[in-house]
Amino acid sequence: MDAQMAAPVTMRSTSSMMKTLNRLSCYGKHGVENYLMGKCTSNSQEMVIIKDTNVQVGHRFKHFDWFHDRLLEKFGAVIPIPGLPEKQITGRFEFEFIEQRCSRLQTWIARLSQHPVIAQSEVFQHFLHFTDEKVWKAGKRKAEKDEVIGGFIFNVMLTPPTELSVQTIESSQDEFGCFVRRMDEGIRNITSTIHDFDKSCTGGVARELQRFGKHLVEHAEAFSCSGYLGEVNALVMAMQHTGKTFKDIGFLFSEHPKKDWNSFMELLLEYKGLLACFPHILQNHKAATEKLKECDKCVTANKMTLLEKETVNKRVDIMAYAGG
Amino acid sequence: MDAQMAAPVTMRSTSSMMKTLNRLSCYGKHGVENYLMGKCTSNSQEMVIIKDTNVQVGHRFKHFDWFHDRLLEKFGAVIPIPGLPEKQITGRFEFEFIEQRCSRLQTWIARLSQHPVIAQSEVFQHFLHFTDEKVWKAGKRKAEKDEVIGGFIFNVMLTPPTELSVQTIESSQDEFGCFVRRMDEGIRNITSTIHDFDKSCTGGVARELQRFGKHLVEHAEAFSCSGYLGEVNALVMAMQHTGKTFKDIGFLFSEHPKKDWNSFMELLLEYKGLLACFPHILQNHKAATEKLKECDKCVTANKMTLLEKETVNKRVDIMAYAGG
Numbered sequence: 001m002d003a004q005m006a007a008p009v010t011m012r013s014t015s016s017m018m019k020t021l022n023r024l025s026c027y028g029k030h031g032v033e034n035y036l037m038g039k040c041t042s043n044s045q046e047m048v049i050i051k052d053t054n055v056q057v058g059h060r061f062k063h064f065d066w067f068h069d070r071l072l073e074k075f076g077a078v079i080p081i082p083g084l085p086e087k088q089i090t091g092r093f094e095f096e097f098i099e100q101r102c103s104r105l106q107t108w109i110a111r112l113s114q115h116p117v118i119a120q121s122e123v124f125q126h127f128l129h130f131t132d133e134k135v136w137k138a139g140k141r142k143a144e145k146d147e148v149i150g151g152f153i154f155n156v157m158l159t160p161p162t163e164l165s166v167q168t169i170e171s172s173q174d175e176f177g178c179f180v181r182r183m184d185e186g187i188r189n190i191t192s193t194i195h196d197f198d199k200s201c202t203g204g205v206a207r208e209l210q211r212f213g214k215h216l217v218e219h220a221e222a223f224s225c226s227g228y229l230g231e232v233n234a235l236v237m238a239m240q241h242t243g244k245t246f247k248d249i250g251f252l253f254s255e256h257p258k259k260d261w262n263s264f265m266e267l268l269l270e271y272k273g274l275l276a277c278f279p280h281i282l283q284n285h286k287a288a289t290e291k292l293k294e295c296d297k298c299v300t301a302n303k304m305t306l307l308e309k310e311t312v313n314k315r316v317d318i319m320a321y322a323g324g
Numbered sequence: 325m326d327a328q329m330a331a332p333v334t335m336r337s338t339s340s341m342m343k344t345l346n347r348l349s350c351y352g353k354h355g356v357e358n359y360l361m362g363k364c365t366s367n368s369q370e371m372v373i374i375k376d377t378n379v380q381v382g383h384r385f386k387h388f389d390w391f392h393d394r395l396l397e398k399f400g401a402v403i404p405i406p407g408l409p410e411k412q413i414t415g416r417f418e419f420e421f422i423e424q425r426c427s428r429l430q431t432w433i434a435r436l437s438q439h440p441v442i443a444q445s446e447v448f449q450h451f452l453h454f455t456d457e458k459v460w461k462a463g464k465r466k467a468e469k470d471e472v473i474g475g476f477i478f479n480v481m482l483t484p485p486t487e488l489s490v491q492t493i494e495s496s497q498d499e500f501g502c503f504v505r506r507m508d509e510g511i512r513n514i515t516s517t518i519h520d521f522d523k524s525c526t527g528g529v530a531r532e533l534q535r536f537g538k539h540l541v542e543h544a545e546a547f548s549c550s551g552y553l554g555e556v557n558a559l560v561m562a563m564q565h566t567g568k569t570f571k572d573i574g575f576l577f578s579e580h581p582k583k584d585w586n587s588f589m590e591l592l593l594e595y596k597g598l599l600a601c602f603p604h605i606l607q608n609h610k611a612a613t614e615k616l617k618e619c620d621k622c623v624t625a626n627k628m629t630l631l632e633k634e635t636v637n638k639r640v641d642i643m644a645y646a647g648g
Contacts, residue, residue, distance in 0.1 A: 172551065179550040186543035193536045200528035208521035215517055219510035226503040227496065 030150025032077060032284045036291050036315050059130065064105060066140070067127045073149040075118060077284050078322045082108065082273030107270060151284070159321035163313070166289055169320045173285055176323075180278045187275065191268050194261055202254045209250030216243030285323055288316045354474025356401060356608045360615050360639050383454065388429060390464070391451045397473040399442060401608050402646045406432065406597030431594060475608070483645035487637070490613055493644045497609055500647075504602040511599065515592050518585055526578045533574030540567030609647055612640045 071081045085104035113119050126139035220239035295312050298304035395405045409428035437443050450463035544563035547556055619636050622628035
C-alpha cells in the first residue's frame with residue numbers, strides 16, 4: 001500500500017495528541033455517557049470488504065489531517081488511532097524532512113490497514129481509493145455526516161451474550177492499564193538509551209576515530225621529514241594506510257545508525273503513538289464502569305428501573321468486549 | 325632483562341623533567357662551555373662489554389632514582405635519558421599503581437639497555453648486576469666520583485676526522501629540531517585522541533549498551549504481565565536473551581582498552597619521555613655552534629689564536645658527530 005504526499009505541506013502548531021484529548025471526551029453529543037444512556041440509536045449496518053488494490057494515491061497533508069480527524073471521531077473511543085507524524089523539532093533540510101514524513105505517513109496508513117474494523121470502514125476505503133476531485137468531495141461530505149461516531153460506535157457492535165461482572169471488567173482494565181504504563185515506560189527508556197548511544201557513536205566515537213586517523217596520517221609526515229637515511233617509506237606508507245583505514249572506520253560509525261537503529265527507532269515511534277491512545281480509551285472504559293455503579297445506586301434509590309439498569313449493563317459489556 | 329622493585333616506594337614531589345633541565349645546563353663545572361674551552365682533560369678509556377646475564381635484580385625505587393641521576397649526569401648532554409615513570413595524578417588502588425610502575429620501570433631499563441654506549445657503561449653494568457650491599461656501595465662510590473660527566477663525555481669520544489661546516493651542523497640541528505617538534509606534536513595529538521576515544525568507549529558506549537540491555541530485560545517483563553493469552557514466553561525469553569547479550573557487549577567495550585589501547589599508550593608514554601630529552605640536547609648543540617661563531621670573532625679581534633679556535637672547532641665537530 002502506498003500513500004504519497006503531493007507537495008510540501010503547512011505544519012500545524014497544535015499537536016495531534018492534544019486533539020485526541022479533546023475529541024475523546026466521555027461527554028458531549030457523541031460521548032460514551034450518551035451511548036450508555038441510549039441517547040442515540042443507529043440502524044447503520046456498515047460492512048466494507050477490504051481490497052488490496054495496490055493503487056498509488058496522491059494525498060496532500062491536509063487530506064491526511066482530515067482523514068485522521070474522521071478516524072478519531074469514529075473509532076477513537078475503542079481503537080487506538082495514532083497521531084499523524086509530527087513536525088520535527090530539530091532543524092533538518094527540507095527535502096530530508098519531507099522524505100521522512102512521507103515514509104512515516106506510509107507507515108501510519110499501513111498500520112491502520114492492518115486493523116480489520118478500520119480497513120473495512122467506508123471512510124478508509126474512500127481515503128485509499130481517491131481518484132478524482134468530484135468523487136472525493138462526495139465521499140468527504142458523506143463521511144462528515146456519519147452519526148456512528150464517538151461512543152455511538154458501540155451501537156453497531158455485536159458481542160458475545162455472556163454477561164461480565166464489574167469485578168472482571170475492572171480487573172482487566174487494571175491489568176491492561178498496568179501493561180500500557182510498563183510498555184510506555186520501557187519504550188521511553190529504550191528510546192532515550194538509543195538516542196544517547198546514537199550520539200556517542202555518531203558524535204564521540206566517529207569523530208575520535210576520524211581524528212585518530214588524521215593524526216596518524218600527519219604523524220607519518222613527521223617521519224618523512226626526519227632526515228633519517230634508513231628505510232622510511234614503508235613506515236610512512238603503512239602509517240598513512242592505517243590512518244586512512246581509521247578514518248574510514250570512523251565514517252562507518254557515523255553512517256551506522258541510518259542502516260541499523262533508525263528503522264528500529266521508527267518502530268518505537270509508532271509504538272509510542274499507539275500507546276499514547278490507550279489512556280484515553282481506558283478513561284472511557286473506567287467512566288463506563290463508574291456509570292454502572294451509579295446506576296446500581298439509582299436502582300436502590302428507586303430512581304431507575306432494574307430493566308433500564310440492565311440495558312446500561314449490556315452496553316457496558318459491549319464496551320468491555322470491544323476493548324478486548 | 326628484569327628489574328624488580330622490592331617494595332612500595334616514597335614518591336618524589338619534584339618531576340624528573342625539572343631535574344633534567346637543571347642538570348643539562350651548558351655551563352657549570354661539567355658544562356659544554358668548559359668542555360669546548362678544554363677546561364678538563366681526561367685520560368679515561370672506558371670500555372665495557374655488554375653481557376646479557378638474565379640476572380634478576382631487586383632494586384628499591386631510590387636505587388632507580390640514584391641510577392637515573394648518574395645516567396643523566398654522564399650521558400644527558402648527548403643521549404636522551406628518559407625520566408623515571410612518575411607518580412600518577414589520578415588515584416588508583418595502591419597495588420594496581422605499584423604493578424604499573426614496576427612494569428614501566430622494566431620498560432625503562434629495557435629501553436636503555438638497547439643503547440650501545442649506555443649498555444656498555446660501568447654504571448649500567450653496576451646497576452644491572454647488583455648482588456650484595458658491600459659491592460653495591462663500592463660501585464656507587466666509584467660512579468659518584470666519575471669525572472667524565474656532562475659536556476666532558478665528548479672528551480672520550482672518537483669521531484671521523486672529516487671537518488664539518490657550521491652550516492652543515494646548523495642545518496642538521498634545524499632538521500632534527502623540526503622532526504622532534506613534529507613527533508612531539510603528533511604523539512600529543514594521538515595520545516589525547518586515544519584518551520577521548522577511550523572515555524567514549526568505556527564511558528558512554530559501554531554504559532549505554534549495558535543500559536539498553538537492562539531496559540530490554542525490563543521490557544520483556546512488561547510483556548509477561550500483559551495478560552495476553554497468546555504465546556508470550558518465547559518473546560519474553562528472546563528479549564531477555566537479547567538484553568543480556570547487549571549487557572555483555574557493553575561489558576566487553578568497558579574492558580577493551582585494557583586489551584588493546586593500554587599497551588599502545590604505554591609505548592607513546594615512552595616516546596614522550598624520550599622526546600622530552602631532545603630540546604635540552606639540541607640546546608647544548610646550538611650553544612656549541614654559537615660558541616664557535618664567538619671564537620671566530622675573537623680570532624678576528626686577535627683575542628684568540630687560529631690554533632686555539634681550531635681546537636674548539638674539533639670539539640664542536642665531535643659533539644656534532646656524537647649527535648648523529
